[in-house]
Amino acid sequence: MNNAVAFVLVRNGRVLMEQTPTDHKLYRGEWAIPSGRIEAGETSAYALHREMAEELTCEPMAFVALPALDCTGEGCERTFTVKPYLVHTWMGTPPKIGGDGACLAWRTVSEAMSSPIAQVRMMVAAALPASALVSSAYPS
Numbered sequence: 001m002n003n004a005v006a007f008v009l010v011r012n013g014r015v016l017m018e019q020t021p022t023d024h025k026l027y028r029g030e031w032a033i034p035s036g037r038i039e040a041g042e043t044s045a046y047a048l049h050r051e052m053a054e055e056l057t058c059e060p061m062a063f064v065a066l067p068a069l070d071c072t073g074e075g076c077e078r079t080f081t082v083k084p085y086l087v088h089t090w091m092g093t094p095p096k097i098g099g100d101g102a103c104l105a106w107r108t109v110s111e112a113m114s115s116p117i118a119q120v121r122m123m124v125a126a127a128l129p130a131s132a133l134v135s136s137a138y139p140s
Contacts, residue, residue: 010086017034
C-alpha cells in the first residue's frame with residue numbers, strides 16, 4: 001500500500017491549495033490540498049518536511065497530525081492512506097507555482113469546503129478547529 005502526506009496551511013482564514021494537472025487521473029484541474037508520497041522507510045513527519053521543501057520551498061516549524069484518511073473509490077487504481085498535517089507555522093513563502101508545476105493559491109475556506117474531492121473537505125474540516133485553537137493561543 002502506498003501512503004501520502006498532505007499539508008494543510010491556513011493563513012488569514014484562507015487555505016493553501018494546489019490545482020491538479022488537467023491530465024491527473026482522478027481530479028483533472030480540481031483544487032486540492034498539497035501532498036506527496038511517503039517514500040519507503042520514511043515516517044510521515046519526515047515526508048512532511050521533505051515534501052514541503054520540494055513542493056513549497058518551505059520548512060514546517062510547528063504542526064499537528066490530523067486524522068488519517070483511507071482513499072478508495074471510483075477511479076482509484078489502488079487504496080492508500082493520506083496522513084494530513086495542519087502546519088500552523090512555517091519558514092519561507094509558498095511560491096505561486098509548486099515544485100511539481102501545479103498552481104498554488106490561497107483559497108477561502110468556503111471554496112475549500114466546496115471541493116468535489118471528499119478528502120479535501122474532510123482535511124479542511126479537521127484543520128479548522130485546530131487552526132482556531134492555535135490562532136487563539138498565539139495571537140499575531
